Amino acid sequence: MDKKGIIAIALxxxxxxxxxxxFAPKPPPPGSQPxxxxxxxxxxQPQLSSAPTAIPAxxxxxxxxxxxxxxxxxxxxxxxLKTETVPSPAVDYLFANLGGGISRAILxxxxxxxxxxxxxxxxxxxxxxxxxxxxxxxxxxxxxxSAHPENAEVVCERTTSGQLQIIKKFTLPKSxxxxxxxxxxxxxxxxxxxxxxxxxxxxxxxxxxxxxIHKNDNPMYTSFDWYRSKLFNKDVNWFGAGRIPLLGVQTSxxxxxxxxxxxxxxxxxxxxxxxxxxxxxxxxxxxxxWSRRFPxxxxxxxxxxxxxxxxxxxxxxxxxEVVHQQFRLWVGPKQYSLLKKLGDEQDQIMNFGMFRIVSExxxxxxxxxxxxxxxxxxxxxxxxxxxxxxxxxxxxNASTKSMKKMQALQxxxxxxxxxxxDDPTRMNQETMKLYKDYGVNPVSGCLPMFVQIPxxxxxxxxxxxxxxxxxxxxxxxxxxxxPDTLFYLGAGMTYPVNILPLCMAVTMxxxxxxxxxxGDQTQQRIxxxxxxxxxxxxxxxxxxxxxxxxxxxxxxxxxxxxxxNSTAPELKKLTPPRKKR
Numbered sequence: 242m243d244k245k246g247i248i249a250i251a252l253x254x255x256x257x258x259x260x261x262x263x264f265a266p267k268p269p270p271p272g273s274q275p276x277x278x279x280x281x282x283x284x285x286q287p288q289l290s291s292a293p294t295a296i297p298a299x300x301x302x303x304x305x306x307x308x309x310x311x312x313x314x315x316x317x318x319x320x321x322l323k324t325e326t327v328p329s330p331a332v333d334y335l336f337a338n339l340g341g342g343i344s345r346a347i348l349x350x351x352x353x354x355x356x357x358x359x360x361x362x363x364x365x366x367x368x369x370x371x372x373x374x375x376x377x378x379x380x381x382x383x384x385x386x387s388a389h390p391e392n393a394e395v396v397c398e399r400t401t402s403g404q405l406q407i408i409k410k411f412t413l414p415k416s417x418x419x420x421x422x423x424x425x426x427x428x429x430x431x432x433x434x435x436x437x438x439x440x441x442x443x444x445x446x447x448x449x450x451x452x453x454i455h456k457n458d459n460p461m462y463t464s465f466d467w468y469r470s471k472l473f474n475k476d477v478n479w480f481g482a483g484r485i486p487l488l489g490v491q492t493s494x495x496x497x498x499x500x501x502x503x504x505x506x507x508x509x510x511x512x513x514x515x516x517x518x519x520x521x522x523x524x525x526x527x528x529x530x531w532s533r534r535f536p537x538x539x540x541x542x543x544x545x546x547x548x549x550x551x552x553x554x555x556x557x558x559x560x561x562e563v564v565h566q567q568f569r570l571w572v573g574p575k576q577y578s579l580l581k582k583l584g585d586e587q588d589q590i591m592n593f594g595m596f597r598i599v600s601e602x603x604x605x606x607x608x609x610x611x612x613x614x615x616x617x618x619x620x621x622x623x624x625x626x627x628x629x630x631x632x633x634x635x636x637x638n639a640s641t642k643s644m645k646k647m648q649a650l651q652x653x654x655x656x657x658x659x660x661x662x663d664d665p666t667r668m669n670q671e672t673m674k675l676y677k678d679y680g681v682n683p684v685s686g687c688l689p690m691f692v693q694i695p696x697x698x699x700x701x702x703x704x705x706x707x708x709x710x711x712x713x714x715x716x717x718x719x720x721x722x723x724p725d726t727l728f729y730l731g732a733g734m735t736y737p738v739n740i741l742p743l744c745m746a747v748t749m750x751x752x753x754x755x756x757x758x759x760g761d762q763t764q765q766r767i768x769x770x771x772x773x774x775x776x777x778x779x780x781x782x783x784x785x786x787x788x789x790x791x792x793x794x795x796x797x798x799x800x801x802x803x804x805x806n807s808t809a810p811e812l813k814k815l816t817p818p819r820k821k822r
Contacts, residue, residue, distance in 0.1 A: 320383040327388050327395055330417025332572065334395075334425075341384030341397030341409055342368030343425075343449065346572045348516075352712065354455060354720065361516055361572055364537055365450020365548045369518055369570060370427055372407060373445050376498070376531045376550060380447060384409075404435030405558075420582050423573025427520075429566045433558035440557045443528055445550040446568065449518045451511035452537045452546030457723050457781060458514045462706065464592070465499070465532035465549040467509035472589040475499050477534045477545040498533040502552070506530065507585045509551040512575060515708045515722065517590050519571040520551050525585070528554040574708040577604055591706055599699030604707060611709070619715035622704075622785060623792050630796040633692060637797070641804050646681045704785040718784050725784035741787035742780045746772040748794035755801040 323338045324345075337344035343362065346369070351359040362369055366381075373380035384397040384407075393413040400406045412426035429446070433439045451463055464476035483493035506527025510519030532549030556564050571583060580588035593600035603625065610621035630637075653675060661668035675681075704710065710721040717740065718725040726737040749772040779787055 323386075325386050325388055325395075327390055327413060329393065329414045329422075331414065331422035334411075334413060336386050336388070336395055336397065336411075337368050338384050338386055338397075339381040340368035340371035340447075341382070341386070341399060341407070342370030342447070343411070343570075343572065344368045346518075348573065351516075351574060351708075354723075359454060359516065361451070361518060362449035364452050364535075364546055365511075366535070367447040367449065367548060367550075369447065369449035369572060370409060370411065370520075370568075371447040372409070372429060373447075374441055374443075376445050376500070377533075380445070400434060403439065404433065405439055406430075406432040406434050408432070420579050423571055423579070424583075425570040425572060427568040427570055429568070431556075431558060431564045431566075433560050433562050436560050438557060438559050441555055443555045444553045444566070445531060446520055446553060446566075447550045448509060448511045448520050448548065449572075450535070450546050450548035451513045451516070451518065453539050453542075453544050454513060454515070455723065456539050456542050459705065460544050462512065462514040462592075463545065463547055465509070465511050465530070465547050466590050466592070467527070467530045467551070468507045468586055468589060469503055469505055469527075472586070472592070474592065475532060475547075477547050480534045480545075498531065500529070500531045502529040504528060506551065508587060509549060510571070510587075510590055511547055511549055512590055512592075514706060515575055515711055516573065517571065517575050519583075519587055519590060521569045521571070521583070521585055521587065522551070522553075523567055523569070526554055527551050575706060576708050577601065578608065593702045593706075594698070596695045596699040596702060599695050600703040603696075603699050604703045607703075607707075608709060617715065618710055618713045618721060618785070619718070619788065622789055626789050626792040627796060629696060630793055630800075634800065636692065637800060638804060641801070643681070646679070650675065650679060650681060700789050701786060704783050704789065707785075710783065710785050718788075721785040721788070722783050724781050725787070737781070739780055739784070739787075741784050741791060742776050742782075745779065745787050745791045745794065746776040748791055748798065749775060752794050752798050752801065755798060 320339065324335045327334045327336060331349055333347040333349065334343050335345040335347070336342065345363055346361040348359045348361065353359060367377075371380045373382075379401075382399055382401065384399040387396045387398070389395070393415050395411040395413065397409040397411070398407070408430040410426075410428045410430075412428075414421050414424060416422060429444070431439075431441075431444075448465075453460060453463065461476055461478065464474045466472060466474040479499070480496045482491050482495045484491050504527075505525050506522075506529070507525045508519050508521035509527065509530050510517050511532075512518075529552030530549060531552060532547060534545045534547045537544055537546045553566055558564060569583075571580070571587065573579075575591055577588055577591055580590065589597075591600075607618070607621045607625055610624050611618050614620040614624065654672060657668055657671050657675065661671060704721075707722075712719075713721045715721070717727055724737060724739045725741050726739050728738050730736045730738060753771070775790075779790070
C-alpha cells in the first residue's frame with residue numbers, strides 16, 4: 242500500500258477513534274441510577290400517530306453481570322416470581338410467571354470465557370414476549386404457566402382487572418439444527434371477557450434485553466433495531482447527552498427512552514456484538530417501536546444494556562370477541578447464514594454498514610474456506626487475504642511504477658518549487674505541465690487505495706460481528722473475537738501484551754521502509770507515525786482483524802522485494818502527436 246492509501250485509511254480510523262472518545266457517553270459507576278427520568282403521566286394511553294410520541298418509560302433498575310438475580314420493578318407486589326425451565330435441543334428456556342414470557346434463554350452450544358453457557362435476556366427487566374398496553378406498565382402481570390414439553394409448547398395465561406384475557410402460546414424448537422434451533426413461534430390471543438367494549442391503543446410486545454457478555458465486547462454493537470423498508474437502529478450511545486466534539490460541551494440532555502410510530506414494521510430486535518433477539522410479524526403490520534437503555538457492570542467495567550418492544554396496531558373488542566396476533570421469535574446467535582434464511586431482511590441486524598455487500602461476500606468466502614481448510618478460521622483468514630492481495634497484484638504493481646516515476650521527477654519538481662516559490666499558481670501550472678510532458682499520472686498511486694478501503698472496512702465490520710470467530714482458537718490465540726492477550730504487565734497485571742497488533746505494527750513499518758519515497762522529508766517523517774495510530778486503534782480489537790492486516794502487510798512486503806530491483810522506468814518526454822494538415 243502506498244503512503245496515500247495509508248494516510249486515507251489512517252484518517253478514517255482516527256475519525257472513528259475521535260467519534261468513540263467524544264460522542265460516546267461515559268458509563269455510570271456500577272449501581273448508579275440513570276440521570277434522567279421519563280416525562281409523562283403514568284396511566285395515560287399512548288396514541289399512535291405519524292409523528293414520534295412521548296411515551297412514559299418505567300424506571301430502570303441497575304443490574305450487575307456478577308449477579309444472577311433479576312428484580313422486577315413493575316411486578317404485582319403480592320405475587321412471587323416463579324420460573325419454569327423448558328428444554329429444547331439447542332436452548333433451555335426459562336419462563337417467568339411475571340410477564341408470561343421467556344425470562345432467560347440459555348444457549349447450549351455457546352459458552353463464555355469462564356466456561357458458563359451464554360444466557361440471553363439475563364439482565365433485561367421484561368421477559369421476551371411480555372405484553373402490555375403501555376411501555377413498562379403492567380408488563381409484569383402474573384400469568385399461569387402450562388408447559389407441555391412433549392408437544393414443545395408453553396401456554397401462559399392471565400385475565401386483567403379489566404376482564405381482558407391474554408393467552409400466549411409459545412411453540413419451541415424441536416430441532417437443534419439450522420434456523421429451527423433458535424426460532425420460537427408465538428401466538429397472542431386477546432379475549433374480552435367483560436360486559437363492556439375493550440379498546441387498545443396498541444399492544445407492546447417486548448424483545449427482552451441485550452447487554453455486554455464479555456468485558457472486551459464493543460458497546461457500540463449493543464443496539465435496538467427495527468426494519469421498515471430499510472434498517473433503523475438506536476444504539477446505547479444514542480441515549481447519552483449530546484456533546485460538541487473535542488470540546489466536550491454538552492448540547493442536549495440524556496434521553497430516558499426512544500419511541501416512534503410508523504406503519505409496516507416487519508420486525509424489531511435487540512442485539513449485542515454476537516447475539517440477538519428478534520420479534521417479527523408475518524403480516525408486517527407493526528405500528529411503532531419503543532426502547533430504553535439500562536446500566537450494567539461486568540467486572541470493574543460499567544456499561545449499558547438495551548431493551549425494547551414492537552408496538553402492534555390499535556384494536557377494539559366487543560364483549561366476547563377475540564383477536565389473534567402471530568409472531569416469530571429469534572433467540573440466538575447473529576449467524577448470517579441462518580438469519581438470511583429467516584426472510585424479511587432479518588440478516589440486516591448484522592449491521593455491516595455501507596460496505597454490506599463486501600462484508601457479506603467476505604463472510605461467505607471465509608466460511609467456505611474454513612470448511613475446506615480443516616475447520617480452521619485462522620487458515621481461512623490467511624488464505625482469503627492472500628487471494629485478495631493476489632487479485633490486486635497488477636494494480637499494486639502499476640501503482641509502484643507510478644511512484645517510481647514520481648520519485649524520478651522529484652529533482653525537476655524541486656527546481657520548479659524554487660523557481661516559482663513566490664507564485665503558487667504558476668508553480669501548480671508548471672507542475673501539471675511537467676506531469677503531462679513525462680506521462681506521469683499523480684492519481685494512479687491512489688488506485689489501490691480506492692479498492693482497499695472498502696475491503697478493509699468490509700473486513701472490519703465482518704470480523705467484528707462474526708459469531709463463527711467466537712471461541713475459535715489457533716496457536717496462542719484462544720478466541721479470534723477477542724484480543725490475543727498472551728500475558729499482562731504492570732502493577733495489578735493491568736497492561737495486556739497482545740502479539741498480533743505488535744506484529745501488525747512491525748510489518749507496517751517494514752513495508753513503509755521499502756515503499757518508494759515521494760514527497761518531502763517532512764511528509765516522510767510524518768508517515769512513520771502511522772503504525773502507532775493503527776496499533777492504538779486495533780490493539781484491543783478482535784485478533785482476527787490484526788491477523789488479516791498482518792498477513793496483508795507481509796504479502797505486500799514480499800511484493801515490494803520482488804519489484805524493488807526491477808528496472809527503473811526511463812524518464813523521458815513524450816512526443817506530442819503531430820497535428821493533421
